[in-house]
Amino acid sequence: MEPKSLVKEKFFIVIRGKSRKGFCRGCIGRAEAETPQGELVGLLYSGGSSAGSPKSGGVVRREDTYPLTRHQAQLLLFVSSSAKRLELLCNPQLFSAICELSQDDLVVVRHKKGHMPGLVKNLMQIGRKEGKEDLHMLGFEVEFVDNGHSLPTKKPAPLPLFSAADIVQVVPSYSVPLGLQWKDGQCGGLNRRAVTRINSLPNMGKTARQAKESPIERSVFQSQHSSTPPVLLEVGSMVEVVSNTGVKVYGVVQWLGVPAGKHVEWAGIELDFEVNGCSDGKYESQRYFTCRGNRALFVPITKCSPDSRFVQPSSGTETPKPIEAPPVLPFEDSEGDAPPIPESEALSLLVGKMKGIQGHINSCYLDASLFSLFSSAVTLDNICQKPADTEQPITCTLRKIVNRLRRQGFVPAESVMNFRTQLGCDTFQTDEKDPEEFITVLFQKVLHMEPLLKLRSSETSQGAYTFQIFLEKEQVGQLPTVQQLLEASCLSGDLKFEEVPSCLMVQMPRFGNKYKMFSHIIPTTELDITDLLYNSPRECFICGHLAEYECLQCLPDRKLQPGRIKQYCPTCNTQVHTHPSRQLHSPKALAVPADVAADTSVPRHMMQLFAVLCIQTSHYVSFVKYGPDPHSWLFFDCMADRRGDDNHGYNIPEIKACPELGDFLSQPEEELARANPTQAPELVRRLLCDSYMFLYQNPAKPLSKSNHQES
Known part of the structure; x- marks a missing residue:
């Protein structure tokens, strides 16, 4: 039976499936006909470096494609990398804005000198159309904005040409942007191709932009904006700010309060991109938070409004319509197990909105746990692997989540909901659980x-997957470290580790969001468990020789480093306990290997911190260390924001770089003990105040298939 012809011209991009008769993922095609089986027969276009001429024909399943308009197809065709085409398609807000660009719109483009702002001047047709089947590629001529207070004068040299994938932000501008000076300067032109200028952009947007407002209209707009009662904003809210000239910038609120010398509430905003004149979190001489240089903007809170890119317009008479989630980059788990994300790639792959694991229906406990365990931890590499004949469907689902996170940097909510369903218990599908229960x-x-x-x-031995801290508050100080809490808990509970674990997850003395024993806890980046190993040599707390006794009652002694575990050789044990305040102590004899000499040097057994789970108002987030550099920290929130209401919409996960945490934790232990957590940067304060579980790994002893139980 012959294929039926398609009446209307239909363009598409292949989003999934293996290469089949010419088409592969990221290819642009035009459907010529459709088979009775629902497959599309069409032309495959080349692009990126030459005219969009059909290269070949092919067949692709309809469900493996995403429909495009001619304009969208032409814009994507000029993007040379198929991976970048798919990546742009998965950012619907940005791609939609690019498709609707008007002349003199302000954009930020990716360039070899960094992110640079400029004005769109022309839409360009690239290549010469020699055949009726040819499809012009489309790019943008952009005129850069300089570092000063005016635009550069026109030069005879051609303007640089950019593809849709080179545009990283669209800023609808009301006037020439004289109020903000953007970082990075001029740059030279790019390599030229055969192009045809479309002098104006009459049909690029659905409606005309308000680009030609008069100064009076513009001042009225700004007056109304500044006098409008502010919506409820909080730290973490995504906002936009309009400058005096109408330029709109976007960012995230990192601080709220009244700065020194002011009388009303201000907001400290971390901008999406660098702007000259902004700071790294300081206002005048006071630091309120920490971020990259030229990204901290401080303005009265009345100047802020919710980020319009994620706000749906509504009226009181309309019934809310379901908001369609953005298209998700398809994923086929056919390339083997992905390794942990290397430090050099983590920021580019993970940082931003719609990154990490998307939250849905009380899933934050699970999302934060999965991201902490599997994004970068070397010890947990490949633990999803099992022999093919014993593998279960739920293990396959978990592997796909892990591989998708490590390869694409984003896991949609549907994938995790499928995993929750396979866990079997109804409460895992709808209720919020504790991370230790899920782990x-x-x-x-x-x-x-x-x-x-x-x-x-x-004399008894028991197994566990996490370690819960139990102790009396008086056994440690008011601002304890994880090291002190672990030692005190093991000593008071008469517990020892039989061997050095590959992974140690330490749950803090708090229960959900209702009770916590300590207001703040200092993270220990390297956890020393040498003195917590059973039947292992330990050195005397006083002289360093082989220890044979330990004493629980000495733990809180103010004269002997309170909160630190105390073990002694026979001589020091006698001397320490001759003091009148310690004569009633009851030191306990240690199990010491018989073949160990008294002056033996005891090797230290260290565990490295790789993640921290935190809870605040019943919501779990996580901090993850993605590399050996002290500043290599990320903050992940699976529900950082939302588009739409509770019944119609979707959550927006976000990952932020958090180098300020490395600055804080790199201080000597004595400085940390004297630190005032309330004056720390916002994310650092959140970690200290809200920590729920600390995750440690032993890189020298990774988990492997040998640790699996027999199924």
Whole structure:
């Protein structure tokens, strides 16, 4: 049976599936006919460096394509990389704005000298159309804005040409942007191609922009804007600010308060891009938060409004319509297991909005746990692997989540909801759980791993997947470290580790969002568990020789480093306990290997911090260390913002770089002990105040398939 012809011209991009008869992912095509089986027969266009001439024909399944208008197809055709085409398609707000660009719109473009702002001047047709099947590619001529207070004078040299994928932000401008000076200067032209100028852009947008307002109209607009009662904003809100000349900039609120010398509430905003004249989080001489240089903008809160890119217009008489989620980059798990994201690629792959794992229906406990465990931890590499004959569907689902996160930097909510359904228990699908409950089910029921911890109490041994801190508050100081909490808890509970664990997850003495024993906890970046190992050599707290006794009652002693575990050789044990205040102590004899000499040097066993789960008002977030550099920290929130209301819309996950956490934790322990957490940068303060579980790894002892239970 012959294919039926398509009446209307239809363009598409291939979004999934393996290469089949000419088409592959990221290819642009035009459907010529459709088979009875629903497959599209069409032309495949080349692009990027030459005219959009049909290169070949092919067949592709309709469900493996995404429809495009002619204009969209022409814009994407000029993008030479198929991966960048798909990446742009998965940012619908940006792609839609690019498709509707008007003349003199302000854009920020990606250039070899960095992100540079400029004005769109012309839409360009690239290539010569020699055949009726040819399709012109489209690009943009952009005139850069300089660092000063005016635009550069026109030069005879041609303006640089950019593809849609080179545009990283669209800023609808009301006037020539004289009020903000953007970082980065002039640049030379790019390589030229055969182009035809379309002098105006009459049909690029759906409606005309308000680009020609008079100064009076513009001042009225700004007066209304500044006098409008502010909506409820909080730290983490995505906002926009309009400058005195109408230029709109976007960012995230990092601080709210009244600066010194002011009398009304201001907002400290971390902008999406660098702007000359802005700071790194300081206003005048006071630091209110920390971010990259030239990104911190401080303005009265009345100048801020919600980010219009994520706000749906509504009226009181209209019934809210479901908001369609942005298209998701398809993923086929056919390339083997992805390794943890390397430090050099983490920022470019992960940082931004719609990054990480998308939250949905109380999933934050699970999203934060999965991101912490599998994005960058070396120890947990490949633990999803099992022999093919014993692998379960739920393990395959988990592997796809991990691989998708590591390769694409984003996992849609549907993938995680599918995983929650496969967990079996109804409460996992709808209710908020505690991370430790999920982690136990994950390792025990999904991955079939033996307990990660082997704990010994007296003569009995028990297994566990996480370690819960139990202790009396008086045993440590008011601002304890994780090291002190772990040692005090093990000592008071008479617990020891039988061996050095590959992964140690330490749950803080708090229960949900209702109770926490300490207002702030100082992270320990390198956790020393040498003195917590059973039947392992330990050195005397006083002289460094082989220890044979430990004393719980000495733990809080103010004269002996309170909060630190105390073990002694026989001589020091006698001397320490001759003091009148310690004569009633009851030191306990340690199990010491018989073949260890008294002056043996005891090797230290260290665990490295790689993630922290935090909770605030029933919402879990996580901090993850993505590399060995002290500043390599990320902050992840699976529900940082939302588009639409509770019934119609979707959550917007976000990942931020958090180098200020590295600055804080790099201080000596004595400085940390004297730190005032309330004066720390916002994200640092959040970590210190809201920490729920600290995750440590032993890179020298990765988990592997040998740790799996027999299924």
